[in-house]
Amino acid sequence: MTEQPSTRPTTTPATGSAPAPAPSAGSRELWVGTYPAAGAGTPAGLGEGVWRVTLDVATGGLRAARQVVETPAPSFVAVHPSGRVLYAVGERSEGTVTAFEVHAEGADGPEAVRLEPLATVASGGADPCHLLLSPDARTLFVANYSSGTLAVLPLDADGGFAPEVLASGAPAQVFGHTGTGPDESRQESPHAHFVALAPGAGHVLVCDLGTDEVRRYRVEADGRLTDDGIAATLPPGTGPRHLVFSADGRFAYLVGELDVTVHVLAWDAATATGRPVQVLPAGGTAAAADAATGVAPRVLPSHVTLDGDRLLVGVRAAGVLAELAVGADGLLTPVRDLPLGAGAWPRHHAVVDGWTVVAEQVAGALVTFAPGSEPGTVLRLPAPACVVAVV
Known part of the structure; x- marks a missing residue:
């Protein structure tokens, strides 16, 4: 694998707004959310x-x-379809979501892009870990892991938080849950980890x-949600x-993180x-045992994507991206x-223009590879947790 160094630039002060420059021919820009350099769970x-x-x-x-902005534990980010607003969680006990306006200092290349905070509001729970935009881009949904809650943040037409959210500093709706499991x-307690739209977009689902x-x-x-029970129960x-x-x-x-499985569910759209x-x-x-403790780290599958007839699953501790044929x-x-x-710990990955880009959280790197090939380029980056293509 080819290894490339990274640099950390200083953030340029705000000097005004302009459309973000388009990527140069033959390139795509990526947003990367990160954890603190010492890893998840650290201050x-x-x-x-x-x-x-x-x-x-x-x-x-x-x-x-280049680091575009400093913000606490932006472990997941999402992009408004206009490309002019980026949303980032603040994964901590008093969870937050920040909307950033995407600015450019001029038309001299993507390195000129910067982010200016529009507003920061409560995430509706503790340790927000995932964001989902509604198809009409008028609502942002937030999964809060530690509190197990789902929050609903209405947006305005430009992608900023709606006036009611700005006035209260909190989501318009927060849904809790009850229950436990054997582990x-x-x-x-409940742990909301991921938000998805059901086919047809009539329901929002929470893993x-x-x-x-x-x-x-x-x-x-009106874009608000009503609790509608359970879509699937797993072993x-x-x-x-x-x-x-x-x-x-x-x-x-569906990825089972605790039993290290992939579950295929036949989906009934009529009943969701x-x-x-x-x-x-x-x-x-299974990963090798630690030399000092004699304990092997737990193997933990993470993110899953579908690329044509290939299903890709990141498997942490095992340090692999598993490929399955559909x-x-x-x-x-x-x-x-x-x-x-x-040391690979593939927390998240995305397929961008045919290239799979993997965020290796613990190893501190981004890795790319093409279908059918071995991983190629490695770019060192502190604790990457999420990769999203720039719109």
Whole structure:
């Protein structure tokens, strides 16, 4: 693998607004959310923030890494479809969501881009870890892991927080939940880990790692939500983390973080429910025991994406990106485990212009590779947690 260094620039003071420059021919810009350099669970606000990185779409090379703004523990980010607003969680006990306006100092290249905070509001719970924009970009949904809550943040037409949110400094709605699971170390209470739209966009779904359920909320005409029960119940101890739907909406592919599995759910759009039809190992093998403690780190699958007929699952501690083939019947067949290097901890990944870009949180790197190839470029970056393509 080719390794590339990174640099940390200083943030330029605000000097006005202009449209963000378009990526140069043959390149794509990426937003990267990070944890504090010492990792998840360490004090936030010690210099971490949101980075911008350039991806060469011809070679998969990564360059021009620069920290655009400092903000506490932005472990997940989302982009307004206009490209002019970026949202970032503040993953800490008093959770926050910040909306940043995307600015450019001029038209002299993507390195001129900067982020200016528009507003910071409460996330509706503790340790927000995932964001989802509604299809009409008028609502931002927030999964708060430690409190297990789902929050609803209405937006204005330009992507800023709606007046009611700005006035209260809090979400318009917050939904809690009850229940536990058999894994006492991780399932002592609900843990909302991921928000998704059901096919047809009539329901919002929440993967609840703590209760082994996919929670369901009906989307009303005004964009608000109504609790609508449970869309799917997984075997005890599954720990549902993330999911993705097939292009035709007939199947959901769900990662079980705690039992190290991938579950295939046949999806009934009429009732917005999932029925388990297949379960198989997520990939990877048990990690080696620590030399000092004699204890092996727990293998923990994380993010899942669908790239055509390939399902990709990051598996932390095992340090691999597992590739599974999706058959015409919607079922999965393991293909291979792509090794990501010593110390790899693939928390999140995205497929951008054919290149898979992996955020290796603990190793402190971004890694890229093309379908059918081994990982190629490594770009050192402190504790990357999320990769999103610039709109």
